[in-house]
Amino acid sequence: MLGLGNPGGEYATTRHNLGWATLDELERRGRFARERREGPARLREGAIEGFDVVLARPQTYMNLSGRAGRHLTERLGIPVPDVVVVYDELDLPFGRLRLRRGGSAGGHNGVRSLIESWQTSDFIRVRIGIGRPPEGVDPLDFILQPFTPDERGQLPAIVTRAGDAVVTIVRDGLDAAMNEFNRKPDLAPGPDG
Secondary structure (H helix, E strand, O other): EEEOOOHHHHOEEHHHHHHHHHHHHHHHHEEEOOOOOEOOOOEEEEEEEOOEEEEEEEEOOOOHHHHHOOOOOOOHOOOOHHHEEEEEOOOOOOOOEEEEEOOOOOOHHHHHHHHHOOOOOOOEEEEEEOOOOOOOOOOOHHOOOOOOHHHHHHHHHHHHHHHHHHHHHOOOOHHHHHHHHEEEEEOOOOOOO
16 A cells, blocks of 8 residues: 655645555554655555555655655565555545546646556555635645644544545455445534534
């Protein structure tokens, strides 16, 4: 599993780090060895529900995520089609998940870097919707901003659902996970409705 995000405390609570937040959720569910540095990434090896998994966080900035992706697949011998990449998605409503294999980068610089480094788009994606920015707000500024109080109230359920999707991919396969998670979630409304 490759969770996309930016290193550094100033980015920890931003929309662009939902991939890392999902890996935090997966770490809580499984048993993992101590984190170690592996080239341009930090990783933890372990198991969730009896399945061996590697959780990796690139330590490059988002637009260079491919360096970590290529290093990990080559160093650990993981075929690119077996990699699950978890990341934020502007073109999905807040909280929606979209799972699929392959496709374009869709304007996501981290995914573009992975496709260029791997020379293929044949990997599994778990996209977590963050919605479009308000009118007049630059998308780059929007993704690097912290969540609003209302969004923060919904994040635990969203990250739990993203973790459920990843576990379902590992346990039951991508088709089963797409059937279950590529639909509108039943999230409790935030304090504003």
